[in-house]
Amino acid sequence: MDASAVATTFGAQLPPWVLTELADAPETLPTDEDRIRLTNRLADRNHREDTGGPFAALVVETETGRLVSAGVNLVLSSGLSSTHAEVVAVSLAQTRLGAWDLGAPGGPDLELVVNWRPCVMCYGAAMWSGIRRLVIPGEGPELEQLTGFDEGPMREDWAEQFEQRGIQVTSGVLRDEAIAVFRAYGEREDAVVYNARGSATVTS
Template identity: 40%
Template sequence: MRSPRLTIELPSWVDGLVDWQRRYPRPEDRMALVIAVGHEQIRRATGGPFAAAVFERDSGVLVAVGVNLAVPSHNCVLHAEVVALMMAGAQLHSHSLGAEGMPQHELVSSCEPCAMCLGAVFWSGAASLVTGATKGDAEAVGYNEGPVFPESYAHLERKGMTVVREIMREEARALFAAYQAAGGEIY
């Protein structure tokens, strides 16, 4: 017996769906992409109903996309936000999205992050966080968001992160209903 090796890969449909060339200037443009990725994730049954993406905050250049891969990858930490941050780091060859000389980055998530992902956002160096569905929306369908408190967000904001919540909330929340209608497992 020896330690396993692991490779983290997005589902093969992602590059066919995502337009990497266009700019995504407004929060709604960014969230619409994230929601479209979430719907395709459900349609293809490649994981949980969560999606996220990293953008250059000011230019709207798309840097990376993430979807929830926890169940298919046997990996409890592969939530959409964490996958997007990992892919962004690999794309930018940097452990930090806030490194010296780099444009500022924004993480856009279809849902307010769980406790782990909120921690990951904090450590990522992202300048801003944009979310769609709320923690309550996720919990209402049976997801557990863990210990996330108003103080958690207050801490991020005190440290200089901009947080914008409930962008296209209804459309983002509809991912949960679509997932349930498709018979997806809530875990």
């Protein structure tokens, strides 16, 4: 075989507008509401910029509220199906800290803040990342109903599985605000939904 034809690297990069949004954010995000509010803001702009779906995530120091990393869904802009917001945020945090384990001894407790319950892929990514807390607006069917995205076959006791592994789950933070972002995406005539078997266009 021609080994030179085999790809040997891959990667993704945050779009410049994310840094612009973060420049207007405070140095620390002291409350869950502060953290989810920024996540919702990034998720809403992400789909309006056509860089990916209406999803965003942060990695934050639990005690201080210091932002470690921010991620948005980059599937459309990167051409990589794995670049969901949670994977991007976790990977950037690990890169910044130089550690694959975000829960390693000696470091501050870190949490993942997402604008809805992680999909089946990001469920695993979050669980193995080393975070000690997950903060979300909700985990109901609204995301799939409003956007058409398939979040995968999540087990009913998903939150308990996190808790058994020392990862606290907090849900219900600014739920209506998060749902409004999904509704806005679903109402777009040109919204692209990239599910397991190809893509489809959501029609309002």
